[in-house]
Amino acid sequence: MNATTRRIFPYLMLLLILTALGWAVSFGTLPKADFTFNNGTEIKTVDPAKATGSPEGRIINALFEGLLRNLPEKEATDPHQVIPLEPTTGGVAESYQVSADGTVYTFQLRSSARWSNGDPMTAHDFVWSWQRMLHPETGSEYSYQLHYVVNAKKYNMAEVQVGDRVEIELKDRRDPLQAFPRGTLKRGLLKAIEKPKGSSPDDAEEADSREEWIYRVEVKPTSNGKVSWDAAGTLKTFSQQPTGTTVDHSCHHVLIDFDSNVEIRAINDQTLVIKLNNPTPYFKQLLAFYPLYPVNRECVEKYGAPNWTKPENIVTNGPYRLEFRRIRDRLRLTRNPHYWDVKNVSLETIDALAITSYTTSLNMYINGQLDWSPTMPNTIMDLLRKRDDFVSAPFMAIYFYRINVERPPLDKKLVRRALNLAINKQLICDQITAAGQQPARSFVPPQLQGYTGQQCGAHDVARARQLLAAAGYPNGKGFPKVQILYNTSDSHQEIAEFIQQEWKENLGIDIELRNLEWATFLDTLNQGDYSVSRSGWIGDYPDPNTFLDMFVTDGPNNQTNWSNSTYDELIEAAKSEPDSTRRMETLQQAEGILMSELPILPIYFYVSTNLVSPRVKGFSGNIQDVHPLHILRVE
């Protein structure tokens, strides 16, 4: 170590430190957005076909746009106003007509509608997007929203019968792990299905053996992309088994042919025709709801999932583009210059933060770092309610606990009823959430006209103990340890702790608590890997069906493993019932079954609570608590 090195060394170190400092400073700064709000959690995805939560909904509503757009009926002058939402032609569709019997919808799309890469939008985009959403491999949890369309359910459930026109996807995909772009499609008439010997007609087993079925199909010739269904075809056999066995070709899927069966048709680039099974009064609302938003085919096929959703790849058609996404920090949206209505979009950049702590959200709001906070701590709710910037409205949403009815002892109806009766829901509403929520004894919230919710038992500890004893666990003896799952948030923890204590004191049973981050929580629920889980549901449209059709057998939003065939029949019957009074009665009957069986424990009906900065204009309340971002202005 010579002397010169030693002498310059301190200066070298100083230089190093200063560089480090400079670098640190540069990372500590980010230009401020026009409007910042707390989205409450890191969202799971921005893919409309894959999302199910309302935090995802807020972002998807800004990035994408459907045929119709839910907007407040009139312009808001004061955030405290409650203005109902209407599915308007403020979306991709410029106009539409509904047939007299209410089953045929014809849409004319705007010629000015564009994707964020400048490409024009066409009706084919919708056809492709909805096909992707219905495709069984996509695994969309909201695919049942399109089951109202003729033959859509068959496609989605991969049901095929002899005599159907079918489409077969061969195992020659560009990327075997990606569902789109699909492999070569063969189309033809299904002549026969050979099931393996000894397979019983039992549903569950049948589903398992599906991989071994052999399909005999008369493949029809195609020319110029058009199938000649009338021409004579060649008989081939297909199976999902690997090639080299007894079949001609190995395939991924055999589904009914979408183009000729499912009634979603693009007549030309600007016109889309949809035929429904029955007149569905809330179909317009469904079209304005995010699962039915279109995605860009080229983008999805080029990058595959989930890479196509990355900010550098994604192509969207809504008022905003995705600028960047920082995990557990924020998502930045910037105005989409190709949006057809861009001159009416006021905010240039919007930041959606992912802060799970309610207290931190409130603190940042009061500090001026947030313009809108939909979450706030319950502990000081009484103080917050007195503020001018506190905006509250009735909310068509329910807070409930899901029960996995396949895990003993929760498979016993008596146990579930006992658990329900032992909770003092009024106390939760008064003391814990404290914003005017109502304890829930039915599943459908009370705001819906013409419908009376059916109720489960009221709080009655003595009766609860009786039921638990009758189920074989007097005083809770012998009751196995049960876990309550909830997603990370202060109020869910408080409520879970409270219910833990209630069940312990009233029933004598021991409960464990477990919390997971939102995305993991959703996945875990989906996998059925829980015993009791906190859940919430916001109505997708103002009709009791949105609450009740969740619980049909194997419904993707059921997740409780509960299945009741009478319930399924009633829900199905309600869908095709033209008389609205009778329809409501059928739904009430169904809810009666739900409340008697209790695969879910209703806790309370929400009240929407928001803190909105006075400089924000265009904000108003509604029973769905949906606040489109592109109509907001900041002063």
Place this chain on the structure above:
Amino acid sequence: MDSSKQGNPVTPARSAGTALEDYAQLLEEAKSIQGVSLWKDAWKRLRRKRVAMLSLWFLVGLLVLAVLTPLLPLQSPIRQDAQRRKFESPNLSAVSLLGEKFKAQLKELQDRQATVKGDLRDELDEQIANLQSHEYQVNVLWHQPGFLTRGFIGIRMAIFGDWAIPSICGTDNLGRDVLSRVCWGARVSLVVGVVATLVSLLIGVSYGATAGYFGGWVDNIMMRIVDVIYSVPFIFVVIFLITILSEDSIKNSLESYGINQIMIFYIVIGAIYWLTMARVVRGQVISLKNEQFIEAARTVGCSRRRIIFRHLIPNVMGIVIVYLTLTIPAVMRFEAFLSFLGLGVAPPDVSWGLLVNQGIKVITPLKIYWWLVMFSGATLAVTLFALNFLGDGLRDALDPRMKNR
């Protein structure tokens, strides 16, 4: 002159008598001189440092408090009463152990009892009897008390009945008394501190002593291993370990072997802190190894094991104790750290870290519930202070260079 000598401090004047008488006198004096052991010496020095003694008394007091907590007339640390007692600031209003909530429940049941007949009436009777039973009350007011704790609680209820100390530290968001939570939390924090430190002690001392004694390539390898482990940011590895071990399926299989979460905790935390202990002990053993008395033991024919455990280790105890008192606060701090992050003690168990965490979560600009953070935070800080001061004091007191000063 040797000032630690007890007895006659003055040199005896030479008597004019015979040599025998001289020797007899010397012998007399020698008998009256008391030697001083290392411990007595150290204790004297420690007593002179006021801060260290204060810390010692504080810690002893804390320990006694923690052990006797079930005997004290405290409120329940887990019973919630969000309706009536949410967020009370520190006050002196009278409270009952069973709480207003219990009385209201009982009253409601008794009212119903009067109006109802038959099957439901039997159920109500049973419920009322249950509510008033000792067993139920103990289970509801305290979380899974062990055998000894139950005994203490029984005594407490017999002596104090329904009376409990008012909420002089306020209540939290679910109406639970902060004072009793701090006291019960002390038990958990202290136990984790002590047990985990003992684990690290066991591992560290044996490891270090063995390495130091054997020397040569054994020592080399063992110390190299320590070096490697030392350079890993162990805390992260520990958290990673805890992550894996908390996986539901693994946790369940471990529980079937009787190892619950908190035991894993002890072992895992103890596993971090043994490294320093091992190094220190090794150093000490190496310097002791060449002392005369070890030579003597070897000459006499003691086995290696006997030499290590019977001669080396007791002499290393001094420095081990110092490091013990410095490790306990590190462990407690780490436990508080983990509980704060949600990776440690889980509700309804209480620990100081968990309390601070719950306190911070409710601080807003509109309302600062200072008592939720202050009491648990201050207790934690003061305990760590005391341990640190005591450790410093002990280190100075036990320093052999300071002997007889």
Place this chain on the structure above:
Amino acid sequence: MSRFLLRRLGWMILTIWVVYTVSFFLMRVVPGGPFDSEKVVAEAIKRNIEARYQLDRPLVEQYFTHLWHTVQLDFGPSYKLEDYTVNEVLAQGFPISASLGIFAMVFAITLGVTAGLVSAVARDSFYDFSFMVMATLGIAVPNFVLASLAIVLLVFNWQIFPAAGWGELRQVVLPALCLGAPFAGYIARLTRTGMLEVLGLDYIRTAYAKGLSHQRVVLRHGLRGALLPVVSYLGPATAGILTGSLVLEQIFALPGMGSHFIEAATQRDYTLAMGVVLVYTFLLFVMNTLVDISYGVIDPRVEVE
């Protein structure tokens, strides 16, 4: 010097390899662990993992394939986050944690050295006493308690700083202060002790005798010797800052590597947790090596070997 660096590199590789091997086996061998084929995992994640890890291959082959990937700094997909790979999460979190750590370190050194210096020079005065008390406070009080007190006072009562988040420089100041406080305290103590020792040495007396000013003696001649223990403390200080950031990032809602690590722990995201552990080990090694080199340069008595 280069031999020293090479040996250090060797140790680092060994250590990281040990951590990697232990984690690898822990995650695969324990029944019911993350890569257990019976584990229930979301579809998309299962696909990611199977594509990357080839779980049907023999264990040894998996070990080496994954080792090869890790050496190329490809840590694989996150076990719980569908859309992200571990590298992406680390890349996003690292700059924030780094800026926080750098600010905290600079603050600790500046404040600590200054306080220690003043204490030593103005020995037994009021300044000395108060600085040392504050230093002890900073060391003994756990940093999350300190942070909560700081928030109560500085954010809500006096409203000097913003509450949480990042994006402006102001937002990094309070977390950096809280993070650096204990280390500032320790450094102050070390500087004071070191300074006192050095000021009693002969060459300082010579300097005074030569007629140099008080300032020159202390700063030019004394400081260097006093800083030696401080420099060697920087190694453990880095470790402490890395650990401390875990808690502070949570309190102040900073999306740095530390908070991702804690989330990975609570969410049981094993691949992400392992990636973070490896990165932290590497960082610590680099810092320790830098410290050892600096020590060797500053103190001519020390041979860096």
